[in-house]
Amino acid sequence: MTQEEIISKINEFLVDEFEVDAEKIVPTANLRETLDLDSLDYVDLVVIIESNFGFKVVAEDFINIHTFQDFYDYVNRKVAEKTTA
Amino acid sequence: MNNRVVITGLGIWSCLGKNLEEVKHSLYTGKSGIGMDMERKAWGYRSGLTGIVEAPQLKGLLDRRARVGLSEEAEYAYMATIEAMKNAKMEMDWVEKNEVGILYGNDSSAKAVSEAIDTIRAKKDTTLLGSGSIFQSMNCTVTMNLSTIFKLKGINFTISAACASGSHSIGLGYLMIKWGLQKHVICGGAQEVNPFAFGSFDGLSAFSIRENDPTKASRPFDRDRDGLVPSGGAATVILEDYESAVKRGAPILAEVIGYGFSSNGDHISNSNVDGQVRSLHMALNGAGVKAADIDYINAHATSTPGGDRTEAQAIDMVFGESKPLVSSTKSMTGHECWMAGASEIVYSMLMMQNNFVAPNINFENPDEASAKLNIAAQTTEKNIDMFLSNSFGFGGTNSSLIVKKIK
Numbered sequence: 001m002t003q004e005e006i007i008s009k010i011n012e013f014l015v016d017e018f019e020v021d022a023e024k025i026v027p028t029a030n031l032r033e034t035l036d037l038d039s040l041d042y043v044d045l046v047v048i049i050e051s052n053f054g055f056k057v058v059a060e061d062f063i064n065i066h067t068f069q070d071f072y073d074y075v076n077r078k079v080a081e082k083t084t085a
Numbered sequence: 086m087n088n089r090v091v092i093t094g095l096g097i098w099s100c101l102g103k104n105l106e107e108v109k110h111s112l113y114t115g116k117s118g119i120g121m122d123m124e125r126k127a128w129g130y131r132s133g134l135t136g137i138v139e140a141p142q143l144k145g146l147l148d149r150r151a152r153v154g155l156s157e158e159a160e161y162a163y164m165a166t167i168e169a170m171k172n173a174k175m176e177m178d179w180v181e182k183n184e185v186g187i188l189y190g191n192d193s194s195a196k197a198v199s200e201a202i203d204t205i206r207a208k209k210d211t212t213l214l215g216s217g218s219i220f221q222s223m224n225c226t227v228t229m230n231l232s233t234i235f236k237l238k239g240i241n242f243t244i245s246a247a248c249a250s251g252s253h254s255i256g257l258g259y260l261m262i263k264w265g266l267q268k269h270v271i272c273g274g275a276q277e278v279n280p281f282a283f284g285s286f287d288g289l290s291a292f293s294i295r296e297n298d299p300t301k302a303s304r305p306f307d308r309d310r311d312g313l314v315p316s317g318g319a320a321t322v323i324l325e326d327y328e329s330a331v332k333r334g335a336p337i338l339a340e341v342i343g344y345g346f347s348s349n350g351d352h353i354s355n356s357n358v359d360g361q362v363r364s365l366h367m368a369l370n371g372a373g374v375k376a377a378d379i380d381y382i383n384a385h386a387t388s389t390p391g392g393d394r395t396e397a398q399a400i401d402m403v404f405g406e407s408k409p410l411v412s413s414t415k416s417m418t419g420h421e422c423w424m425a426g427a428s429e430i431v432y433s434m435l436m437m438q439n440n441f442v443a444p445n446i447n448f449e450n451p452d453e454a455s456a457k458l459n460i461a462a463q464t465t466e467k468n469i470d471m472f473l474s475n476s477f478g479f480g481g482t483n484s485s486l487i488v489k490k491i492k
Contacts, residue, residue, distance in 0.1 A: 019149050040216035044153065047215045056210065 001079060006053075007072050013048055027069035034068070049075065055082050086265030090258075090342075091491065093335040094173025094323030096165035096273075097431045100136035100316055100418055104168055109435045112443040113464055117300035117417050119314050125287075128280050132292035134302050136316025136419040138278045151234050154220030156197045158275035158423075161319035162189060162227040163234065166271060169321035170235070174335055175269075177235070186239025186267045188258045189227045190250025190274035192423040196281040197221035227275045227319075239267050245423075247478030248385075250274055251320065252426025256344035256484055258324045268329040274427035276317030283315045289354070291389060303420075304447035305386035305413035306393050306455035313387040316419030320428035339434060340489045343372030343473075349481025356392050356477055361399035364483035368473065369403075372487045377407035378471055379487070381442055383433045385475040386413035387420045396475065397454035408459040410467065412445035426476035426484060437469040437490055 001009075015022050018035045025034065035041065046057045055078050065071050097104065100118025101111035111118065120137040141164045143152050155163060175185070201218045205211055220229060225243035232241045240261060244254045251274020258270035276282075286292070293312040295302040303314040330337055345368030349360035369376060382400060386393045393413075400411060414432045415421070421428050436443055442465040451460070469490065476484045 017149065038150075040150070043212065043216040047213050050213055056212075 003076055006076055006079060009052060010072060010075060013052060017044070017048055025068055027067060027072070029068055030066060031068055031071050053079055055079070086263065088263050088265055089327035089340060090262045090324055091327045091330050091340050092322055092338045092434065092488070093325050093330050094169035094175065094321070095338065095431050095434055096167065096169030096321040097318070097428060098138070098141065098161045098164040099318035099320070099421065099428055100138050103139060103164070105435065108432070109439060111417065112414065112432055112435060113439070113441060115417065115444040115446045115464060117446060118316065119299045119302060119419050121296060121299055122280070125280050128284065130280070130284065130287045131290060132287060132294045132296065134293055134296060134299055134314045136278060136314065136318070136421070138316070138318045147234065153215065153217030154230050156194045156221035156226040156277065157279060158191060158194065158277040158317065158319060159221070159226045159230045161317070162231060162273060162275040162321065165273060165319040165321040166231055166235070169271070169323050172336065173323045175323070179333070181236045183269065184239040184267070185237050186261070186270040187228050187232050187237050187241050188244060188254045188270055188272050189231070190244045190246065190254040190423050190427060191224055191227050192245040192247055192250050193277065193282060194222050194224060194226050196277055196279045197226070199281045231271070237271070240270065246482045247480055248420065248422050249426055249476040249478035249482045249484040250423040251428065252474065252476035252484035252486055253346065255322055255324065255341070255427060255430060255486055256346060259341045259344050262324055262326050268326045270324050271321060272324055272427065273319060273321035274424035275319040276422045276424035278317035286315060293388060301447050303388045303416050305384065305388045305416050305445060306397060306451065306458070306460055307448050308450040308452045310388045310390060310393065313389050313415070314419035316421045317424055318421060318428065319424055320431045322427055322430050337491050339437065340491055341486065342489045343368040343374070343487030345369070345371060345485040347483045349483070351481055354479055356395040357481060358395055358399045358402065360481055360483050361396060361475070361477060362402050364485045365399065365403045368485035368487050374471065374487065376404045379404065379407070379409045379473045380467065380469045381433065381436065381472040382409055382411045383429045383472060383474040384411050384413040385477045387415055394452065394454045396477070397458055401454070401457040405457065410442045410461045410465060411458045412443055412461045414443055416446040416448065426474070429474050429476070430486060430488065433472045433474055433488065437472060440466060440468050442467050442469070
């Protein structure tokens, strides 16, 4: 899966699951504020990532994810690790 | 305190229709909501008969956070409640500024629980259940979700009393208001309709197996009945203190005047004449009315051989002289279980508002006990000033409600 495909897939499920306007998803925007995430929403994000990319997020990983770009980079890295492994 | 308690709002989502208007038409025309669910046969059910209830489409009505916590029965309850609040003229800004409570009947959330356990077993990881699972899985799924969605600030809990849950929720709401502890309470009952929910009930051989003719399968009081048909949905009945309802300009639809309850102290699944008679007498005495004042009885009768016989005997013992019209709307709906006590108040209210008694369809031949009752086999045009609704459940829990027209 290319980086573009990963970003496209992420944006697609964020629009679908979190009902956010597609135009609000820009790399520099804050993920939590844009999606209006509370602690329960993060639980759902873990499920969605697992079902779309096949890896398990641990809650601590979210500490360093602030922007959408951070999120894309994180998923990219984990997908790459999984492929290499 | 002895406040008058009135009904100001009604809402329904059932196999007879998705709103009051559709349901009124089904009741009047004697239309059955029963069909077959072949998935149940594949699961090894003895009977695939069920009430056919449409799934609500909530996307666009509720945001994601509200939706993910709703179990199937809570979705039905949401739909019934928005209809009831709308016709009670209860706007959200008013609700937020006042103490409105919720007492709702529900006694399972089997689908949500089963699916969660299946996921844990398959994934070996509880964090993959998602955030909504816990709020869907608990018995209080309806009250915990609706109290959050509607920002309710009054009493808030679920009544689990088997097939009398919905009726007791209205009875308890009535007492809360009568005693001055609450002014506005959203009452009701909800029942999931899926293969997860009814397997153990099917295992008791309690369900009709007249699968070749689904609309004829539920036949309360008929000599040839062979069991009940499971069904569900949700019904909401909004109760308010009369003075408060008048003050806020709410429509006053009827008055709840009696609530009788009892426990059989006997068998876990077999019904009992003495327990039912005590519940009926308590309702009549509490209401301060005579048996002859009741114009119509909405019977609990589910179409089981033993249950219907017992209820017919109990009704005959108390109402044998006046012989009011009796019908079981379960002949059309099937047994709506946890929801039934509330939905049958809604059905009876529709009859009272529109001057008819809905038919006990499929009542073709009486047995010895039902021959003593005045059963409405056909739709009957009738002015109803006062009705009584019975609900009985496993464990011997009995509930009888009396509702009077406001003149």
